[in-house]
Amino acid sequence: MLLVDGSSYLYRAYHAMPDLRADPADRASQPTGAIRGMINMLNSLRKDYPEAQHVACVFDASGPTFRDDIYPDYKAQRAPMPDDLRSQIEPIHEVVRLMGWPVLAVPGVEADDVIGTLAKAGEAQGLDVIISSGDKDLAQLVTPAITIIDTMSGKRRDLAGVQAEFGVAASQMLDYQTLVGDSVDNVPGVDKVGPKTAAKWLNEYGSLDAIVAQADKVKGAAGENLRKALDWLPIGRQLLHIRTDCDLAGHVDGLPALDSIAAGAEQTGALADFYEKYGFRTLAKALQGGGAAGGSQSSRAAAGAAPSPQDDLFGGLPASSHVGDAVDYETVLTWPQFDAWLARIEQADLTALDTETTSLDEMKARIVGLSLSVAPGQAAYIPLAHSGPDAPEQLPIDEVLARLKPWLENSARQKLGQHVKYDRHVFANHGIQVAGFVHDTMLQSYVLEVHRPHGLASLAERHLGRKGVSYEDLCGKGAHQIPFAQVPVDKAAHYACEDADQTLDVHLALWPKLAQDERLRGIYELEIATSEVLFKVERNGVLIDADQLRQQSHDLGQRILALEQEAHALAGQPFNLGSPKQIGEIFFTKLGLPVVKKTATGAPSTDEEVLEKLAEDYPLPARILEHRGLSKLKGTYTDKLPLMVDPATGRVHTHYAQAVAVTGRLSSNDPNLQNIPIRTPEGRRIREAFIAAPGHVIVSADYSQIELRIMAHLSDDAALLAAFTEGLDVHRATAAEVFGVEVAQVSSEQRRYAKVINFGLIYGMSAFGLARNLGIDNTAARNYIERYFERYPGVKRYMDETKLSAKSKGYVETVFGRRLYLPEINSPNGPRRSGAERAAINAPMQGTAADLIKKSMLAVQSALQKEKRATRMIMQVHDELVFEVPEAEVDWVKGEVPRLMAGVAELKVPLLAEVGVGPNWEQAH
Structure with a gap:
């Protein structure tokens, strides 16, 4: 038996889901977030428990119950149901029925009591009963046959789970709840008696009755409060x-036979109509048979409407490029076949190209086979290095690549791929410099729907309704995974052809949407060009001094050991500096340090924030913080970087991921060169190991205060514009405005405050955050912010208008048109909505800065190639470009690079790039 606490879940779905609407373009249309959340949850449950013979979704009926007669203040503190949720109740009941779930809402009986009655009836018939609910009150129903699951948190409350969570047996839960009370339902317990005391008493006395009988023996304030509550406890x-004997006549027929809650089938036609009515087109499509077919067949969905937030968030847009079921996939094993396909791609307007390789490491990967597609449903796979026992004779790889090379390196032969930067590297490993990659479906998705996954499988399912063979289906997982070269060629061919075919199909679905929007198309073209420059940057790599890093590792190891010994001495005993439990015992039990905050389980926290707070007054937390920081430096950088040097080049080659950050910023990994800490001497020493080759120097070019300049441009604030236009120190100018002094009289401390305010506000910092950052009280921080906005009213106006615009559109834009979606901007969940509002203010600045640095990369790389310079761009880190420059070209780079970076866009304030030169990265700053 599967019972769902519908009343619990509809509230949780409402608060957890974005503010979806039946018509995304009309904010006044029917809200649908809670409806969609309930559908998701019920679908998941039926999938997880397909054997359920009896099912029901139980809701509270309107009107009073027997509890209101006992205690008129029962649930008196509950806020009224939000109107947006109230309007979704009837549709939720409707869709639940259409999905094959009996819906129960019994007048005069709460949902918990209906569930309790049904659960006990099921148990009596020998059924295993699963109750899906987030309500801990139902834990009193748990028995060996009755289990409660919370699908939203993953929590499972069986006998062991209840004991572990509450510290009492399930049979004691009612007594436990009576002692603790229920603030949600306005049922008092014993004053000042919380979970720990209640569990302690029940473990000592056994039951509430026994506790009451011996109340005079319970000592202290808790005992006094217990005695005061003796008259109330029976009522509570x-x-x-939870009643388990309710009269459900007329709602559940034939108890205990339970015939009326037998699991039913979906009413497919009516359900599809419902999904269409409320904007769930993906769900409707799935019911109409839009999933992928297997074998050599591919399902092709009809062209569909523009994407809605529902589709974007929950997985499907029926927008394929063609209709038809049959596919024509060919395995190329002979020269006549190859020649025929070579002729086809020579004549094609656009060819989808994909590689199958030996490795995900783009600098080491070698080709196993190639796939091509020139028309929807038509593709070929050229196996070149399969080595399985049944592998057929294949065309020689060197000859195939030699014959393909003219086409691959011809920029007039337009090509398409999914994550083409990887394929560029793979071909480069074989001595081929691919030209003509004009489209990348990963980047198309990134520009159109930045908040969604961009992998090919996700794109194909979302936009085509196609679900193909996965890499794991072919090669297995983990330790049992085989190399692609050992996959049987027939299976490999279908998989590879499907990749190329789907890539072409996704392009035909996405490209028209980009092409019709001039600003989005401009961002996409920027991303395509950036991909090509990043390929060069990654290929260039950066030279590091491995010996210097090894010496740094040794020095860090000595300091880490010394810190450990100091920490042991301060604690008065040895302990594991990496164990939160041991740290907590020493801090709060042995040393009596103040508890700053607690974890979800009620234990004192020892996280980073707590350590930083305690370190202000106590030496031991300071030592632990320093130990953690140095251990991370050693493990992440000084130990690992020398091991990541490519033997073939003698350099470290990071990977820049384009389609990750929603703001458009690049992400560096393997190794991450963007997060090397620079606030400590040890962190800066690591950058000293990034060196130039003999006869060269490192040059760093960095945008100055770029996000503040963008804020000035976006806000059009007169005072801020003037500060930048006149070349003033903007933090000093802000300090003069906020503190009411002349610019020349601003102290260094006032400038520091102004800098924190300037950067804090563009990141949405509150008065509380500012107070904490500056070490001042909340009132002073609030006064600083108010004074700031008085002096810079344009900034305040920009923030207010941006939030309103984001709420209306669901996204914000950079100066150049990059869209940054904010799914939670209208969320009924306060913290989520506030987070989205802060992002709405900051994202246009971060996103515009990302656009500018990418434009700079293109401008500088173009100039390097045009001038035939030997200077190489070797890193991009946030707002900084790093170059390895021959000594003879230093003057040119120092003059030309900042000029190019300042000239990539014309804002209302001048852009400024500052240049530094040195033998290593640190000294170039």
Whole structure:
């Protein structure tokens, strides 16, 4: 038996889901977030428990119950149901029925009591009963046959789970709840008695009755409060007791036979109509048979409407490029076949190209086979290095690549791929410099729907309704995974052809959407060009001094050891500096340090924030913080970087991921060169190991205060514009405005405050955050912010208008048109909505800065190639470009690079790039 606490879940779905609407373009249309959340949850449950013979979704009926007669203040503190949720109740009941779930809402009986009655009836018939609910009150129903699951948190409350979570047996839960009370339902317990005390008493006395009988023996304030509550406890127990003997006549027929809640089938036609009505087109499509077919067949969905937030967030847009079921996939094993396909791609307007390789490491990967597609449903796979026992004779790889090379390196032969930067590297490993990659489906998705996954499988399912063979299906997982070269060629061919075919199909679905929007198309073209420059940057790599890093590792190891010994001495005993439990015992039990905050389980926290707070007054937390920081430096950088040097080049080659950050910023990994800490001497020493080759120097070019300049441009604030236009120190100018002094009289401390305010506000920092950052009280911080906005009213106006625009559109834009979606901007969940509002203010600045540095990369790389310079761009880190420059070209780079970076866009304030030169990266700053 599967019972769903619908009343619990509809509230949780409402608060957890974005503010979806049946018509995304009309904010006044029917809200649908809670509806969609309920559908998701019920679908998941039926999938997880397909054997359920009896099912029901139980809701509270409107009107009073027997508890209101016992205690008029029962649930008196509950806020009224939000109107947006109230309007979704009837559709939720409707869709639940259409999905094959009986819906129960019994007048005069709460949902918990209906669930309790059904659960016990099921148990009596020998059924295993699963109750899906987030309500801990139902834990009193748990028995060996009755289990509660919370699908939203993953929590499972069986007998062991209840004991572990609450510290009492399930049979004691009613007594436990009576002692603790229920603030949600306005049922008092014993004053000042919380979970720990209640569990302690029940473990000592056994039951509430025994506790009451010996109340005079319970000592302290808790005992006094217990004695004061003796008259109330029987009433509280009656209110909290879940009834299991309710009269459900007319709602559940034939108890205990349970015939009326037998699991039913979906009413497919009516359900599809419902999904269409409320904007769930993906769900409707799935019901209509839009999933992928297997074998050599591919399902092709009809062209569909523009994407809606529902589709973007929950997985499907029926927008394929063609209709038809049959596919024509060919395995190329002979020269006549190869010649025929070579002729086809020579004549094609656009060819989808994909590689199958030996490795995900783009600098080491070698080709196993190639796939091509020139028309929807038509593709070929050229196996070149399969080595399985049944592998057929294949065309020689060197000859095939030699014959393909003219086409691959011809920029007039337009090509398409999914994550083409990887394929560029793979071909470069074979001595081929691919030209003509004009489209990349990963980047198309990134520009159109930045908040969604961009992998090919996700794109194909979302936009085509196609679900193909996965890499794991072919090669297995983990330790049992085989190399692609050992996959049987027939299976490999279907998989590879499908990749190329789907890539072409996704392009035909996405490209028209980009092409019709001039600003989005401009961002996409910027990303395509950036991909090509990043390929060069990654290929260039950066030279590091491995010996210097090894010496740094040794020095860090000595300091880490010394810190450990100091920490042991301060604690008065040895302990594991990496163990939160041991740290907590020493801090709060042995040393009596103040508890800053607690974890979800109620234990004192020892996280980074707590350590930083305690380190202000106590030496031991300071030592632990320093130990953690140095251990991370050693493990992440000084130990690992020398091991990541490519033997073939003698350099470290990072990977820049384009389609990750929603703001458009690049992400560096393997190794991450963007997060090397620079606030400590040890962190800066690591950058000293990034060196130039003999006869060269490192040059760093960095945008100055770029996000503040963008804020000035976006806000059009007169005072801020003037500060930048006149070349003033903007932090000093802000300090003069906020503190009401002349610019020349601003102290260094006032400038520091102004800098924190300037950067804090563009990141949405609150008065509380500012107070904490500056070490001042909340009132002073609030006064600083108010004074700031008085002096810079344009900034305040920009922030307010941006939030309103984001709420209306669901996204914000950079200066150049990059869209940054904010799914939670209208969320009924306060913290999520506030986070989205902060992002709405900051994202246009971060996103515009990302656009500018990419434009700079293109401008500088173009100039390097045009001038035939030997200077190489070797890193991009946030707002900084790093170059390895021959000594003879230093003057040219120092003059030309900042000029190019300042000239990539014309904002209302001048852009400024500052240049530094040195033998290593640190000294170039």
